Amino acid sequence: MKIQVITLFPEMFEGVLGSSMLWKAQDKKLVEYKLINLRDFGLGPRKIVDDTPYGGGDGMLLKPEPLVAAIEAAKSSVVGNKSSVILMTPRGKKYTQAKAREFAKLENLILICGRYEGYDERITKFVDEQISIGDYVLTGGELPAMILLDSVTRLVPGVLGGDTSAEKESFSDGSSILEHPHYTRPEVFRGMKVPGVLLSGNHAAIETWRKQNSKKS
Numbered sequence: 349m350k351i352q353v354i355t356l357f358p359e360m361f362e363g364v365l366g367s368s369m370l371w372k373a374q375d376k377k378l379v380e381y382k383l384i385n386l387r388d389f390g391l392g393p394r395k396i397v398d399d400t401p402y403g404g405g406d407g408m409l410l411k412p413e414p415l416v417a418a419i420e421a422a423k424s425s426v427v428g429n430k431s432s433v434i435l436m437t438p439r440g441k442k443y444t445q446a447k448a449r450e451f452a453k454l455e456n457l458i459l460i461c462g463r464y465e466g467y468d469e470r471i472t473k474f475v476d477e478q479i480s481i482g483d484y485v486l487t488g489g490e491l492p493a494m495i496l497l498d499s500v501t502r503l504v505p506g507v508l509g510g511d512t513s514a515e516k517e518s519f520s521d522g523s524s525i526l527e528h529p530h531y532t533r534p535e536v537f538r539g540m541k542v543p544g545v546l547l548s549g550n551h552a553a554i555e556t557w558r559k560q561n562s563k564k565s
Protein backbone atom coordinates (compact mmCIF):
# COMPACT_ATOMS: atom_id res chain seq x y z
CA MET A 349 0.00 0.00 0.00
CA LYS A 350 1.14 3.53 -0.74
CA ILE A 351 -0.08 6.49 1.34
CA GLN A 352 0.75 9.96 0.07
CA VAL A 353 0.10 13.04 2.19
CA ILE A 354 -0.26 16.55 0.81
CA THR A 355 0.71 19.01 3.54
CA LEU A 356 2.32 22.38 4.18
CA PHE A 357 4.08 20.87 7.21
CA PRO A 358 5.75 17.58 6.22
CA GLU A 359 8.12 17.82 9.19
CA MET A 360 5.17 17.16 11.53
CA PHE A 361 5.05 13.55 10.28
CA GLU A 362 8.67 12.65 11.01
CA GLY A 363 8.16 11.38 14.57
CA VAL A 364 5.03 9.40 13.76
CA LEU A 365 6.35 7.76 10.59
CA GLY A 366 9.75 7.11 12.16
CA SER A 367 8.50 5.21 15.21
CA SER A 368 7.06 1.87 16.21
CA MET A 369 4.63 0.07 13.87
CA LEU A 370 4.63 2.70 11.14
CA TRP A 371 8.40 2.55 10.88
CA LYS A 372 8.27 -1.27 10.88
CA ALA A 373 5.56 -1.26 8.18
CA GLN A 374 7.91 0.69 5.91
CA ASP A 375 10.91 -1.40 6.88
CA LYS A 376 9.00 -4.58 5.96
CA LYS A 377 7.94 -2.88 2.69
CA LEU A 378 4.27 -3.37 3.53
CA VAL A 379 3.44 0.34 3.37
CA GLU A 380 5.18 3.21 1.60
CA TYR A 381 4.58 6.78 2.78
CA LYS A 382 5.31 9.84 0.69
CA LEU A 383 5.06 13.39 1.97
CA ILE A 384 4.24 15.99 -0.66
CA ASN A 385 4.98 19.58 0.30
CA LEU A 386 2.14 21.74 -0.97
CA ARG A 387 4.53 24.69 -1.02
CA ASP A 388 6.36 23.06 -3.97
CA PHE A 389 3.19 23.68 -6.01
CA GLY A 390 2.77 27.28 -4.84
CA LEU A 391 2.25 30.03 -7.39
CA GLY A 392 4.92 32.49 -8.54
CA PRO A 393 8.37 33.14 -7.14
CA ARG A 394 6.92 33.37 -3.61
CA LYS A 395 5.22 29.97 -3.96
CA ILE A 396 1.89 31.30 -2.77
CA VAL A 397 -0.63 28.68 -1.64
CA ASP A 398 -3.31 30.78 0.09
CA ASP A 399 -5.52 33.81 -0.44
CA THR A 400 -8.31 35.79 1.23
CA PRO A 401 -11.92 34.54 0.98
CA TYR A 402 -14.36 36.05 -1.50
CA GLY A 403 -17.14 37.76 0.42
CA GLY A 404 -14.77 38.72 3.23
CA GLY A 405 -14.18 37.09 6.59
CA ASP A 406 -11.29 36.08 8.81
CA GLY A 407 -8.33 33.98 7.78
CA MET A 408 -6.90 32.62 4.57
CA LEU A 409 -7.94 29.76 2.34
CA LEU A 410 -5.81 27.25 0.45
CA LYS A 411 -5.98 28.15 -3.23
CA PRO A 412 -7.30 25.54 -5.68
CA GLU A 413 -4.46 25.60 -8.26
CA PRO A 414 -1.60 24.40 -5.98
CA LEU A 415 -3.81 21.80 -4.27
CA VAL A 416 -5.12 20.33 -7.52
CA ALA A 417 -1.60 20.32 -9.03
CA ALA A 418 -0.37 18.42 -5.95
CA ILE A 419 -3.26 15.91 -6.19
CA GLU A 420 -2.49 15.34 -9.88
CA ALA A 421 1.22 14.86 -9.17
CA ALA A 422 0.39 12.35 -6.42
CA LYS A 423 -2.01 10.48 -8.72
CA SER A 424 0.48 10.34 -11.58
CA SER A 425 3.08 8.72 -9.31
CA VAL A 426 0.77 5.76 -8.75
CA VAL A 427 1.04 2.67 -10.93
CA GLY A 428 -2.20 2.32 -12.90
CA ASN A 429 -3.38 5.71 -11.58
CA LYS A 430 -5.90 4.04 -9.23
CA SER A 431 -5.99 6.01 -6.01
CA SER A 432 -8.48 7.38 -3.49
CA VAL A 433 -8.17 11.04 -2.59
CA ILE A 434 -9.30 11.83 0.94
CA LEU A 435 -9.76 15.35 2.26
CA MET A 436 -9.44 15.84 6.01
CA THR A 437 -12.18 18.24 7.08
CA PRO A 438 -14.52 18.77 10.04
CA ARG A 439 -17.32 18.81 7.43
CA GLY A 440 -16.55 15.23 6.38
CA LYS A 441 -18.05 11.87 7.29
CA LYS A 442 -17.15 10.80 10.83
CA TYR A 443 -14.14 8.44 10.86
CA THR A 444 -14.72 4.95 12.27
CA GLN A 445 -12.92 1.63 12.53
CA ALA A 446 -15.17 0.35 9.73
CA LYS A 447 -13.85 3.15 7.49
CA ALA A 448 -10.28 2.30 8.50
CA ARG A 449 -10.90 -1.30 7.40
CA GLU A 450 -12.31 -0.10 4.09
CA PHE A 451 -9.27 2.15 3.46
CA ALA A 452 -6.85 -0.62 4.47
CA LYS A 453 -8.07 -2.68 1.48
CA LEU A 454 -7.05 0.04 -1.01
CA GLU A 455 -3.71 0.13 -2.80
CA ASN A 456 -3.22 3.90 -2.90
CA LEU A 457 -4.42 6.64 -0.60
CA ILE A 458 -3.81 10.36 -1.05
CA LEU A 459 -4.57 12.42 2.07
CA ILE A 460 -5.04 16.18 1.91
CA CYS A 461 -4.34 18.30 4.97
CA GLY A 462 -6.22 21.60 5.07
CA ARG A 463 -4.85 24.66 6.91
CA TYR A 464 -5.87 28.17 7.94
CA GLU A 465 -9.65 28.73 7.52
CA GLY A 466 -9.78 25.81 5.12
CA TYR A 467 -9.69 25.48 1.33
CA ASP A 468 -11.45 26.72 -1.78
CA GLU A 469 -14.58 24.55 -2.05
CA ARG A 470 -13.86 23.75 -5.72
CA ILE A 471 -11.12 21.31 -4.70
CA THR A 472 -13.82 18.95 -3.45
CA LYS A 473 -14.50 18.06 -7.11
CA PHE A 474 -11.04 16.41 -7.14
CA VAL A 475 -11.61 14.44 -3.95
CA ASP A 476 -13.23 11.00 -3.49
CA GLU A 477 -14.09 11.29 0.21
CA GLN A 478 -14.19 13.89 2.95
CA ILE A 479 -13.34 12.61 6.43
CA SER A 480 -13.69 14.20 9.87
CA ILE A 481 -11.98 12.69 12.88
CA GLY A 482 -14.53 14.19 15.27
CA ASP A 483 -16.65 17.15 16.18
CA TYR A 484 -13.88 19.55 17.13
CA VAL A 485 -11.61 21.84 15.15
CA LEU A 486 -7.85 21.40 14.87
CA THR A 487 -5.36 23.87 13.42
CA GLY A 488 -4.68 21.73 10.38
CA GLY A 489 -5.35 18.38 8.74
CA GLU A 490 -1.97 16.92 9.70
CA LEU A 491 -3.04 15.33 13.00
CA PRO A 492 -6.25 13.95 11.40
CA ALA A 493 -4.13 12.50 8.53
CA MET A 494 -1.76 10.90 11.05
CA ILE A 495 -4.71 9.33 12.88
CA LEU A 496 -6.03 7.96 9.60
CA LEU A 497 -2.72 6.58 8.37
CA ASP A 498 -1.90 5.04 11.75
CA SER A 499 -5.28 3.30 12.05
CA VAL A 500 -5.10 2.07 8.44
CA THR A 501 -1.48 0.91 8.57
CA ARG A 502 -2.03 -1.37 11.59
CA LEU A 503 -4.78 -3.16 9.61
CA VAL A 504 -2.52 -3.93 6.65
CA PRO A 505 -1.85 -7.70 6.79
CA GLY A 506 1.56 -8.45 8.32
CA VAL A 507 2.00 -5.12 10.14
CA LEU A 508 0.85 -6.26 13.57
CA GLY A 509 2.73 -9.07 15.29
CA GLY A 510 -0.04 -11.58 16.02
CA ASP A 511 -2.19 -12.55 13.06
CA THR A 512 -5.37 -12.03 15.03
CA SER A 513 -4.50 -8.97 17.15
CA ALA A 514 -6.44 -6.53 14.98
CA GLU A 515 -9.42 -8.90 14.76
CA LYS A 516 -9.93 -9.05 18.53
CA GLU A 517 -9.76 -5.34 19.16
CA SER A 518 -12.52 -2.90 20.03
CA PHE A 519 -14.94 -2.20 17.14
CA SER A 520 -13.28 -4.97 15.08
CA ASP A 521 -16.41 -6.97 14.22
CA GLY A 522 -18.17 -3.87 12.92
CA SER A 523 -20.11 -3.46 16.18
CA SER A 524 -19.63 -0.92 18.96
CA ILE A 525 -18.26 -3.58 21.32
CA LEU A 526 -15.17 -2.50 23.27
CA GLU A 527 -12.49 -5.02 24.13
CA HIS A 528 -12.30 -6.52 27.65
CA PRO A 529 -9.80 -5.10 30.20
CA HIS A 530 -6.23 -6.47 30.26
CA TYR A 531 -3.85 -7.23 33.15
CA THR A 532 -0.13 -8.03 33.36
CA ARG A 533 2.34 -8.68 36.20
CA PRO A 534 2.40 -8.10 39.18
CA GLU A 535 -0.52 -10.16 40.45
CA VAL A 536 -1.18 -7.59 43.17
CA PHE A 537 -0.56 -3.89 42.58
CA ARG A 538 -1.22 -1.46 45.44
CA GLY A 539 -3.74 -3.87 46.93
CA MET A 540 -5.56 -4.47 43.61
CA LYS A 541 -5.63 -8.13 42.52
CA VAL A 542 -5.74 -9.50 38.98
CA PRO A 543 -9.14 -11.29 38.53
CA GLY A 544 -8.59 -14.90 39.66
CA VAL A 545 -10.05 -16.45 36.50
CA LEU A 546 -7.18 -15.00 34.43
CA LEU A 547 -4.70 -16.95 36.56
CA SER A 548 -6.73 -20.17 36.45
CA GLY A 549 -5.42 -21.57 33.16
CA ASN A 550 -9.05 -22.46 32.30
CA HIS A 551 -9.29 -21.11 28.74
CA ALA A 552 -13.05 -21.57 28.43
CA ALA A 553 -13.61 -19.66 31.70
CA ILE A 554 -11.19 -16.94 30.59
CA GLU A 555 -13.03 -16.58 27.28
CA THR A 556 -16.38 -16.32 29.09
CA TRP A 557 -14.95 -13.69 31.49
CA ARG A 558 -13.57 -11.71 28.55
CA LYS A 559 -16.92 -11.78 26.74
CA GLN A 560 -18.74 -10.73 29.90
CA ASN A 561 -16.32 -7.87 30.44
CA SER A 562 -16.47 -6.50 26.90
CA LYS A 563 -18.93 -3.66 26.71
CA LYS A 564 -20.82 -1.44 24.33
CA SER A 565 -19.34 1.97 23.66
Ligand code: SAM
Nearest residue numbers: 436437462463465466480481485486488489492
Ligand atom coordinates in the same frame (compact mmCIF):
# COMPACT_ATOMS: atom_id res chain seq x y z
N1 SAM B 1 -12.90 26.93 9.21
C1 SAM B 1 -13.02 25.51 9.34
C2 SAM B 1 -14.35 25.17 10.00
O1 SAM B 1 -14.85 25.94 10.80
O2 SAM B 1 -14.86 24.05 9.72
C3 SAM B 1 -11.88 24.92 10.16
C4 SAM B 1 -10.59 24.94 9.46
S1 SAM B 1 -9.33 24.14 10.38
C5 SAM B 1 -8.71 25.45 11.36
C6 SAM B 1 -8.07 23.89 9.20
C7 SAM B 1 -8.01 22.50 8.62
O3 SAM B 1 -7.77 21.56 9.65
C8 SAM B 1 -9.26 21.98 7.95
O4 SAM B 1 -9.40 22.46 6.63
C9 SAM B 1 -9.04 20.49 7.99
O5 SAM B 1 -8.16 20.08 6.95
C10 SAM B 1 -8.32 20.29 9.31
N2 SAM B 1 -9.19 19.85 10.38
C11 SAM B 1 -9.51 20.54 11.50
N3 SAM B 1 -10.33 19.84 12.29
C12 SAM B 1 -10.55 18.66 11.68
C13 SAM B 1 -11.33 17.51 11.99
N4 SAM B 1 -12.07 17.44 13.09
N5 SAM B 1 -11.30 16.46 11.14
C14 SAM B 1 -10.57 16.52 10.00
N6 SAM B 1 -9.83 17.60 9.64
C15 SAM B 1 -9.81 18.65 10.46
